[in-house]
Amino acid sequence: MKSDEVLLKMEGICKSFGEVRALENVHFTLSHHEIVGLVGGNGAGKSTLIKILAGVFPPDRGKIYLEGKEVHFKSPRDAYEQGIYTVHQKMEEILAPHHDVAANIFMGEEITKPFFGGLLRVLARREMEKEAESVLSRVGITIDSVRRPIVSYSGGQRQAVALAKALRKKPKILVLDEPTAALGVKEKFQVLHLIKRLGKEEGIPIIIVSHNLEEVFEIVDRIVVLRNGQMVGECSPSLATKEQVVQMIVGGE
Amino acid sequence: MRKRELLKFLLDNSVWIIIIVFFTLNAFLTPKFFTLLNFRNILIHSSILGIVVIGESLCLLSGHFDLSVESTLALSAVLGSMAVKNGLAIPLAIGVMLMSGMLVGFANGTLIRKLGLNAFVATLITYIGIRGTALGIVEGKTIWNLPAAFCFFGAGNIGILPVQIVLLAVLYLLFHAVLIYTKFGRHVYLVGDNQLAARISGINVDRVVIAVFMLSGLLSAFAGLVMAGRLNSASPLFGTGMVFEAMSAAIIGGISLRGGIGSLFMALGGVVLLSSISNVLNLHAVSPYWIQTIRALMILFAVTLDSLKRRLVRYEE
Numbered sequence A: 001m002k003s004d005e006v007l008l009k010m011e012g013i014c015k016s017f018g019e020v021r022a023l024e025n026v027h028f029t030l031s032h033h034e035i036v037g038l039v040g041g042n043g044a045g046k047s048t049l050i051k052i053l054a055g056v057f058p059p060d061r062g063k064i065y066l067e068g069k070e071v072h073f074k075s076p077r078d079a080y081e082q083g084i085y086t087v088h089q090k091m092e093e094i095l096a097p098h099h100d101v102a103a104n105i106f107m108g109e110e111i112t113k114p115f116f117g118g119l120l121r122v123l124a125r126r127e128m129e130k131e132a133e134s135v136l137s138r139v140g141i142t143i144d145s146v147r148r149p150i151v152s153y154s155g156g157q158r159q160a161v162a163l164a165k166a167l168r169k170k171p172k173i174l175v176l177d178e179p180t181a182a183l184g185v186k187e188k189f190q191v192l193h194l195i196k197r198l199g200k201e202e203g204i205p206i207i208i209v210s211h212n213l214e215e216v217f218e219i220v221d222r223i224v225v226l227r228n229g230q231m232v233g234e235c236s237p238s239l240a241t242k243e244q245v246v247q248m249i250v251g252g253e
Numbered sequence B: 001m002r003k004r005e006l007l008k009f010l011l012d013n014s015v016w017i018i019i020i021v022f023f024t025l026n027a028f029l030t031p032k033f034f035t036l037l038n039f040r041n042i043l044i045h046s047s048i049l050g051i052v053v054i055g056e057s058l059c060l061l062s063g064h065f066d067l068s069v070e071s072t073l074a075l076s077a078v079l080g081s082m083a084v085k086n087g088l089a090i091p092l093a094i095g096v097m098l099m100s101g102m103l104v105g106f107a108n109g110t111l112i113r114k115l116g117l118n119a120f121v122a123t124l125i126t127y128i129g130i131r132g133t134a135l136g137i138v139e140g141k142t143i144w145n146l147p148a149a150f151c152f153f154g155a156g157n158i159g160i161l162p163v164q165i166v167l168l169a170v171l172y173l174l175f176h177a178v179l180i181y182t183k184f185g186r187h188v189y190l191v192g193d194n195q196l197a198a199r200i201s202g203i204n205v206d207r208v209v210i211a212v213f214m215l216s217g218l219l220s221a222f223a224g225l226v227m228a229g230r231l232n233s234a235s236p237l238f239g240t241g242m243v244f245e246a247m248s249a250a251i252i253g254g255i256s257l258r259g260g261i262g263s264l265f266m267a268l269g270g271v272v273l274l275s276s277i278s279n280v281l282n283l284h285a286v287s288p289y290w291i292q293t294i295r296a297l298m299i300l301f302a303v304t305l306d307s308l309k310r311r312l313v314r315y316e317e
Helices: A046-053 A076-081 A101-105 A125-138 A155-168 A185-200 A213-219 A242-250 B002-012 B014-029 B036-061 B069-085 B090-113 B119-137 B163-181 B183-193 B195-200 B205-231 B242-252 B264-283 B288-313
Strands: A006-017 A020-031 A035-039 A061-066 A069-071 A084-087 A112-115 A120-123 A173-177 A206-209 A222-227 A230-235
Touching (some): A006 A046, A020 A046, A020 A230, A035 A046, A035 A213, A046 A173, A046 A206, A076 A084, A084 A155, A101 A125, A101 A155, A120 B183, A185 A206, A230 A242, B036 B069, B036 B163, B036 B205, B036 B242, B163 B264, B183 B195, B183 B205, B195 B205, B242 B264, B264 B288
Parallel strands (some): A035 A206, A173 A206
Antiparallel strands (some): A006 A061, A222 A230
8 A cells, every 4th residue: 555645535624503614615635654633723623623524523524535445424423433543632422430550451342261160251351451551652752550440540551541442453543632721731742652653653644633743743644724613724744834724723814 | 557557457357356345245244145046146146137138239339229128028028928829830820939039129220321310210110019019919918838948048947057157157258258359340340430430441331230139139039039038927027128228238337338349248247237236126125216326337337448448448649
């Protein structure tokens, strides 16, 4: 597979909520091995666009192509099964707080082993713990025990677990919605570093939604700017300045 | 850190520790308490409530609750007794009873998951409606004198052990194993802990919740069979008010009303503790009416312990 081949193409996406036109004729593409930053002010349509991609609701008009084939997502589950994995700003949306790290990483896909001569199947706890540890260490996440519940870990560690959960599935596309918004400065830095590693070393295509230009410039290959539901520009962080991007976001001439 | 873990262990097992303290104290303070015969009484007294509590705990663990358990119990007792009185073979009559329980549970689960009612409203409907159905079928009358074989589960013995105690032990072990060792059990906990995350992660929440309510109905119906056997009769008023007792026992045992936290073994502790308290009040000839007040204090104590436990495990800077 060529690395510049288009992995995801969203074409002419429109979405209205009653009178409000959230997205108007938006075109968006993502290539293999690419990290794209989706930026824009409040109400620019960033979250609407990724929610459509995550299967939360369908677009009014427009088509989505994944690896050249048209796809229709009826539910978040559909998108997930096609390999589009979304991690939201609040870990509460993806983790079970009172379950341990291993149980969370394997949520919904628990490994079982035969018991009683294969008549019954029981959870293979040891195996899941081992694999959870290996996923975590592969991405360089340090967590002292996969047996401790999520509530006992910090916000950054929870995000890391959420990412590890996504990685075990080997997603085709990882969508990160404001992944650092709820974190402190030090943790923000750690999570950004982790995301960069995932994109560069593991080669996972990532769409990162953010309104923090600082961090977008730090990690992405391409910036896409939305304003009032329309795509108003895109640029490479190595060629543009933050001031230019801010101009695009606020729309001043 | 060590001290913290010890404290957490003590809080996690608080019910059984309280039971040990309670039994030790009463061994000295209450005559006739610390005898095998009395323990047998306590366990027999625990059996029907204990079986209902398994179902209620499943619902609570999945983040829901079931008000209809006591009505299901009464309907099952009445239906089964009517059936045997009208000449239906006993195994078939028992089949009818268990089926009725599963149907009520299926109705609860469907009202909640497919119609989007909240658990309180959905099970309030069946709580009232099923009690009414039980009353209507027999026009409020009690059915007496059931066949001895039908009463086996409520009054029989296996060797020297009453069947009720054996049932209690077997059902708790079975459902405890289901919750801890199977994928289904894990999903019950996960749905209770974070329903949205469970759904996103591909767990079929509808199926889990409907199954949980069907199990709750099944167990309540089975408790109806035990009660009819124990009393050699079936009344449409069986189990009146039992749902509150069942919830108390589960909460005292540390099962969280918010779902996802607790264990069946602790819920059993809650049942045994409640039975032991009313047993002691009995032995001291205290009016049984006071049991409500004591139960309220126990619940208050249990939820206080619960919040303390939460604070212990939570992440702090």
